[in-house]
Amino acid sequence: MLGLGTIKRKVFGTPNDRKVKSVLPLVAQINELEPEFEKLSDTEIKDRTEALAMRAQNGEDLDDLLPEAFANVREAAKRALGLRAFDTQLMGGIFLHQGNIAEMKTGEGKTLVATFPAYLNALAGKGVHIVTVNDYLAKRDAEWMGKVYSALGLTTGVVYPQQPDSEKKDAYGADITYATNNELGFDYLRDNMRASLKEMGQRGHFFAIVDEVDSILIDEARTPLIISGPSQDRSELYVQIDKLIPEISEDHYTLDEKTRGVTFTDDGNDFVEERLHQLGLMPEDQTLYDPESTTLVHHITQALKAHKVFLKDKDYMVRNNEVVLVDEFTGRMMAGRRLSDGLHQAIEAKEGCDIQPENVTLASVTFQNYFRLYSKLAGMTGTALTEAEEFSEIYGLGVVEVPTNKPIARIDDDDAIYRTAREKFEAIVETAGECHKKGQPVLVGTTSIEKSEMLSEMLKAADIPHNVLNARQHEQEAQIIADAGKLGAVTIATNMAGRGTDIQLGGNVEMRVQQQLTETPDADPEEVRTRIEAEVADEKEKVKAAGGLYVLATERHESRRIDNQLRGRSGRQGDPGHSSFFLSLEDDLMRIFGSDKLDKMLSTLGMKEGEAIAHPWVNKSLEKAQAKVEGRNFDIRKQLLKFDDVMNDQRKAIFGQRMEIMEADEVNEITQDMRHQVIDDLVDQYMPPKTYADQWDTQGLYVAVMEKLGIDVPVIEWADEEGVDDEEIIERLTKASDEFMAQKAVAFGPDNMRTVEKQILLQTIDGKWRDHLLTLEHLRSVVGFRGYAQRDPLNEYKTESFQLFEGMLDGLREDVSQKLAQIRPISEEEQKQLMAQLIEQQRATQRVIDPDVAQAEHAEAPSAAAVAEGFDENDPTTWGNPGRNSECPCGSGKKFKHCHGKV
Incomplete structure (x- = not known):
């Protein structure tokens, strides 16, 4: 029914x-x-x-x-x-x-x-x-x-x-x-x-x-996605910690393969603490549980993860003394991408590669x-x-x-499950050999470089010719796939997601024509194409007769989509085809998420060596396991997005403000509003509303006005006048500061002043936003612990990040007003001295934004025609914020990072 x-x-x-x-x-x-x-x-x-x-x-x-x-x-x-x-x-x-x-x-x-x-x-x-x-x-x-x-x-x-x-x-x-x-x-x-x-x-x-x-x-x-700049170099620490990891036994930590996380046991903590004392990495009177040990504990955990969770030739490869990540979904190398939080450095220490310094986030956004x-x-x-x-x-x-143009004619077998990985791979080699003999092309899908190379050795031993496609053969990708549909071809591929080149039965006409014309450039293109089209058509019929492309998968991926992508390589445009999944109880998905009942059932059935079980029920139970993993990954992404949404509102506000500043011809209204807001805040701070005159801190206000606005006005005398209130003080300060800035604009000239104001605004926003991102990263890493106190980490993050953002905006207004108050025109000689320093600073910034650009177009400092008043080469407090790669203001001739900026 x-x-x-x-x-x-x-x-x-x-x-x-x-x-x-x-x-x-x-x-x-x-x-x-x-x-x-x-x-x-x-x-x-x-x-x-x-x-x-x-x-x-x-x-x-x-x-x-x-x-x-x-x-x-x-x-x-x-x-x-x-x-x-x-x-x-x-x-x-x-x-x-x-x-x-x-x-x-x-x-x-x-x-x-x-x-x-x-x-x-x-x-x-x-x-x-x-x-x-x-x-x-x-x-x-x-x-x-x-x-x-x-x-x-x-x-x-x-x-x-x-x-x-x-x-x-x-x-x-x-x-x-x-x-x-x-x-x-x-x-x-x-x-x-x-x-x-x-x-x-x-x-x-x-x-x-x-x-x-x-x-x-x-x-x-x-x-x-994160754009980052280098921070302090701590390579020695990574090397020292890495030497400690081999001494850690399995009793010292627990490994959760589902979440790819490692945690130390109590015994492990005691052992690590003792060894850190012996190595002099931690003072004798300090324990791992002290707040001062947070960074050390973090690095040791990352080093342990590098050794126990991240596997060479699966998660990453070593090329030219450099650790290159491998995309788990496409099997491609991800040059330029690095793991964060010191994990990449820990892997570099493990592999004995040059350790690149950790980075500070300059800007980030999620794909969502x-x-x-x-x-x-x-x-x-x-x-x-x-x-x-x-x-x-x-x-x-x-x-x-969308419906297919022609009905799908592919045969999809039920999954075949073997007891051990060895039996599974032997069966795969045997099946590939049978297909090769009868001329049926085979595409063998693996989940890692290591497994594809191991299978390649087995096929070599069985004398079966084949091609291997993984991150190591990345450059030959299109050619290998174009040949994968030829008569009797055997191709091993790591993760076929989004390869972009179709596997055509009999071979790919376009690729073969291109190849032929490259080898014989004098040949007639039309003649070459006609001949190759006839050859491929003839071979295609033979391949069809042999059963079309046979997709032979060696493992189930944690995502059903990746399996379906591999399966979908066969049976294109109504062609015949075949697909099978050969699995074993030792596969990661089966071991981590599969049921123990399956092993018992196979034992009860008394399966012989090399025998497999294939049944629709097995497919159903595997799909449930995959759906579980997909659901967990969806939750991870949703959680990432919820936290990033909080930052996204702030990102839009900051990026929108930058755009407004860049589009505006003049920004003096923005800087004036900021200055007036600073005056309101200062008067509120030192002359709180609804308080008596004897409760005002006029001395503090006088000093703050000098420091933040650069004006020397008789605030103390004003406050002693009869009938003067906070509104009157605000009005007088506003008038005095506006006059002071108007004089400065005349001294610089209107065009110079516009440039200076715009650059100071942009650079101060960028600096504040960079510091804010770092603070949010730290907040994000610790806010999860609030859950133990029955408080929702996401709500806590929203509240605190908003407070931090408001604090950042207050600081931004103060910094811009203070910098503008302190600049003064300088002579041509002073300009020349500053120019070299400014270009080096700009190059450092450009290298982060565009690694291929080494030419400075815009200086990082306010302007070549502006420098802080009161600069004294013998007093570091008057230097402002010199660039790490710029010449040290003390006049030593060394870079700042190697002199007074040494960490």
Whole structure:
């Protein structure tokens, strides 16, 4: 008997079916326009773009332009690439334009799909960003799809790391910009550290299409993007602590594999404390539980984690004496990315590499909050339905499953479970060998570099030729994948998420043509293409007859999506295919999250060596384990976002204020308001409201006014006058300070004064924000302990961070007013002496923002024509805040960090 839910679905269809049906009339409209657009000349196609853009910019709704715009793109793509979009691709494009995630299976042509909504939205003239998972794909797609945009009369740009500023600005100025999620996030942070508008690259956040959206918005959203600058060097401490770790036994700590956390036991604490005393790292009268030991305990815990949790060739690799992280989801190296809180330094000490100093956060943002800046967001992937709840809750994105162009013909086996890993791998080698003999290509998926190399050795021993794709072969990625569908090919790949190159049965025509023309540049391209197309077509039929691509997975990932991505590599565009998962009870997921009952059941069944159990029930129990892990990871991301949301409001306020300052021609009103507020605060502090005159601290007010505002006025005498109240004092101080600053503006000249005010404002904001971020990091690390006192850590964080933010703004007003009061014009000779110092300071800042830029354009100090009054090279209290790399003000000729700034 059918259940109610099944009957309802049969009668009304699923919500997804209804969404698909709703766009069919639009698809029919686009198809009706096809004959009209086929008659257009190449020039008329570009003219149509101009006409559509005019209508869009005159206020016509983009939805009304959709049929014509999509018909124009389809025709341009047909001419530029020889590809005519299927109806299902048009559907995907419509869903993307509506601000959804289009789930489209591998091989359905997502790269082409993105051109439709990108073109339509680019007509508004505000720029469209297409986001990819790596630089290779960004450059490849920009070049490939750029032909379509060019045929339509639009410009295409690509953004990549270490790109010169001028090129980057041009790329962001293009109609369509391809970039990675990391580079977009970092450019947003860099832009908000710039000194002027003309240096900024991005021009707003209108519409973004995120390719491999699950990988970017979910997998990578657990860690925020951080721009940081170096702090003090403590490499010796890491080395000393690292020597201690091998002495720690298993009784001294507990390891939680689920959370990847380590904690010392009481015995462990006693042992560590004793050894630290012996090594002289901690005073005899100090214990690990004293507040002074917090930093030491933190470093020892990180060192233990580096040894017991982080594994070489799985979590990181060592290349050129440098620890490079490996992305757990894509298997790629993440050059330039570092673990925070001293963990990266602990791993460097463990591996005997050069230890880079820890960093201080200068700016940070989470992917969630970056992508929520866009007015409209869309995404595409082969696997999103399992995370539909998270996409909806965090980003407000719906997920629509787009039907495949042809029915899927792949056979998916139930998981086969072996008792031991050895039996599992032997079975994998045997199966791969059988497939190779009959000409069926095999793609073997592994979860780590270590396992892929171990399996490679086993295949070598069995004399089975094969290719290996992991972080070590990163550069040959596209070539290896292009060959993976050839007759009898065996390919081992670590994490196939978002590889971006389709595995085509018989081989990839484009890649083979390119390769052939590189080897024989004099050959006729048409002749080469015709020959290779015939060869590949013939081989494709043989591969189909052998059963298509066999995907053989060696382990279940903790995320179902990654498994589905691997499985989806087979059976593209209606091709035959096969997929199997070979597992063992020793696999991480089975061991950590699987049930002990399974082991007992297998023992009871009396399974022989090399035998496996395969049953739908096993699949169900594994999916439950994976769902548990996914749920836990969602909670981690949600918690990260809740805390970052608190900071995000403050970030928007600060970045918005910076933008206002940079856009303004004059900022004297802002500095004047700040100065007046400082006067109000000082009078409130030293002459509290509703108090008598004999309770006022006029002496303190006089000193504070001299220090903060630079004016010497008879505050004490004013206060002794009959009938003078706090309002009168505020009025007189305001008038005196305004006159003082007006005289200063005359002395500097209007243009110089504007520049000085703007630079002082921006630099003081940046300095205060940097210090505030550090304070918030420390607050975030300790606020969790409030839970033990039955207080909600998040509410505590909100309250305290708001108080800290208010304190920061008060300090900002005081600092700006004080710096402006202390500057004075200087002679040409003094300017020359300061210039070298200013350039070095600016270079230090630019190296953090743009590692490839070594040229100073804007000084970090207020101005080359301004210096603090009362400067005395023999009195460090008069030096202000010299840069770490600038010359020491004492005149020794050494850098500040090696002289008076030595820590």
